[in-house]
Amino acid sequence: MITIEKKLNVLIKVAELLNKNNINWAIGASLLLYFKGIAEEFHDIDIMVDESEVEIVKKILLSLGTLQPENPNMKYKTNHFLEFKIDDVDFDVMAGFVIVKDNKEYYFPLQKKSIKDYISIDSVTIPLQSIEEWRTYYELMGRAEKVKMINEAIS
Incomplete structure (x- = not known):
């Protein structure tokens, strides 16, 4: 198991x-x-990227690891979904995030304003998306347990 x-x-x-x-x-x-x-x-590690930068991100990650075969999921129609394996760690790269619920598509592109917070690990800045936005995403995905965890944490 990977630590x-x-x-x-x-x-x-x-x-x-x-x-x-x-x-x-x-x-x-x-x-x-x-x-x-x-x-x-x-x-795994989920990275959201700007749609206009997906090709450069793909190139960067290919320099570190391998692109995995496509594995489509009908609950999502994300415009760009790439799975990489880098040093045995799974990375999911999403650009133009789309969730399908009740035959309706909900589009959530990464926007600079949705980056609310940053953490630093070994002096490297890691941008974080909004926890409130992810609560919405999880609700649309029907992930009740995740919604409950977030509700308990932010209440």
């Missing part, structure tokens, strides 16, 4: 390159909950 420490060390390596290239990016999903003290663990 949290190893996952974070790989994240630092990725973050350094994204920051060096002035990419508009942020952490979301379970790693966001972990950083906010809401979840005790996370499995």
